[in-house]
Amino acid sequence: MKARLTFAAIAVAALATSAAGLVLAQAPAPDAPAAAASAALPVPPPPKITGTAWVLMDYASGNVLAGENYDTPLEPASITKVMTSYVIAAEMKAGKVKETDQVMMSENAWRSGGAGTDGSYSGFEVNKTAPLLEMEKGMVVQSGNDAAIALAEHVAGSTDAFASLMNQYAARIGMKNSHFVNPHGLPAEGHVSTARDLALLGRALARDYPVAYSYNKIKEFTVGPITQPNRNLLLWRDPSVDGIKTGHTSGAGYCLMASAKRGDQRLISVVMGSTSEAQRASDSQALLNWGFRFFETHELYAAAKQVAKQKVWKGKADEVQLGVAAPMLVTVPRGRYEQLKPMMDVPATLVAPIAKGQKIGTVKVMLDGKAIAQQPLVALNAIEEGGFFKRLWDEFWMWWESI
Template sequence: MRAYLPIWSRVIAACVALLLLTPGLARAQAFQSAAPYALLLDSASGAVLYEKAADELMVPASMVKLATALVAFQEIAAGKMTLETEISISENAWRKGGGVSGGSTMFAIVNSRVKLGDILQGLIVQSGNDAAIALAEAVAGDEASFARVMTERVHALGLPKSQFRNATGLADPQQKVTARELALLADHIIKTYPELYKIFGQRDFTWNKIKQSNRNPLLTMDIGADGLKTGNIDETGYGLVGSAVQKGQRLIVVVNGLKNARDRASEARKLLEWGFRSFEQKQVFAEGESVGEASVFGGEKGRVALKAKGAVNLLVPRGSSERLAARIVYRGPLQAPVAEGTEVGRLLVTRGEVKTLDIPLYAAESVAVGSLQQRALDALMEAATGWVRKALKRS
């Protein structure tokens, strides 16, 4: 089985040269977050603008409700539930998550039936544990089974480190996430369910004649924030997943492990303001422009051009002379035939140790199977390459 091979093209070399900004300009303002865990993500490009312990496991607290909401959104998208579907408030949901529990609650009445649209508002706006448990029971029968569904659904999105044990975020030593996976989960929700995502920006919600404000402090800061979720457990501190849009640019921030709600709000705001202020967008490939090439085995042509879907833009520090490195990686050579539009590789761009771009690349044209003579020549070339690799390993 062949390893992923980095392939450099003249176009990629030009990309790197383009991104070497004029030397001597001041670097973008350095930033250090006081949060033990932090990540700042540009939604459009996938560029990570700042990270700190972003891949270390941490306790999510009520930020776990992003995954709880995800499952509900998926059920709605699949036609299994609607916003009008009625959810029963069991005694279990009421005792563990209702007003008698002492935790965050939407104050749903025991043995009542509540429409899913209201349950989602109670879950997201009020962080209601009763809403979370009732939803879990409606989808999977019990909360433990629902937690397994949550874990499976998030893993299916390519977020393998997250492990969920309940729908509420209440303390459990086996319930862990990372800042990076929380940011990517938030990004997925925003892009995949834009109408349902609007609930995260709702300022308040009234249920059982009790009006409660959204716990997300970013929503009142006039910085373009429109979501997502806070969380805190005394033993591990205060956290927040937030998102804001300014001039068409969306940033997603994650902080966790802070001492109090004030520090949580301050650090999240600082990260967002720094991101909007300190980076500028550079287009490196226009829509439809060839990004590079990949080798093709047994085809009528030995190489195929690659392109992204849409233009390729990067966020780079304003006034920075820091070098960006770009490469195309794919499992190759590709086996003919190759159909136009087939995903065949990825474009990776890094700034030092930080990955600033990771997007799929697609075949820009079709490559049919070549003649018998061409296939035989490719086979000889591949065999020779294999011999060289083996010799290098032995040396």
């Protein structure tokens, strides 16, 4: 269920009358039953997870809800292919490749990742082509190492060049403790990531490229005579789960990045170094269930709706409407919604011209004295510069209020 916070008139008045520096305006507590605060109990500990590292992340904010060793670099195994999917989607959006491109299953890709190896493979024939979209589904659903290599060669010319792209996009996403050496995740020196970084990657794929993300919920895929199932067991157990990727090597253990959406709330879990396929699935399910049971997501502000007004000097209009460019969502422990304290930092003095969409300040949401979410405040309308006498008159009053 969605709920929305609004700034009261006192916040608007503070914005309009402040003379210098930044305005810190606080909105009243959101509407909620008065008894809810006293009834809210502390969130119980998360379930015990078998594995080397794990994390549960809120999709809306990217905040970690629970985890252990989630910043420790480890082998990511085939979860690496989520990074490969992200690069392909980004390069496709940039117009560098198309889903209809014919991708060659080179001899290198076939020998390094095909049926003759110990890893998973897609089954595309060597020295023959297939549409990029089909090859990508073979990589995503069947976890084909051969398909990952072929795609990397098509997109960047070589796996080394593709790995460079992977690292560049990883840096943009904010994956601070990851380094990729190949597109498939087979063991290689220096090829590492962390539970938190991988959760951020899954969040970025779902947010930035939802079509590419959607391939991860396909339950089986056929190449020639071979039909293989998706190894993510949660796709059959929980209808709210729609991704993302499994992984396994002897060094990495059993890994699973899972994501589920229930109502307006999406959570992402990552379990690394588990002991079996069944264990990683049951632990991931327990994490997701715990998160949905004890946390809730609210929409605080809708996109392009007025949050506040701010006085503008030297403009054709005297006020600018402020809002957020994208819906502002926040996830909090259940029963604590009414304890949120929305605040905004905006310049005390604004001078025209102001462009529509121009960043004016920041809206923050505080809980227990910490900012748990923040977004830029932008101008919802343009303010053109006023005429000569309007500018002269406002210049006088700006000087007067400053003395």
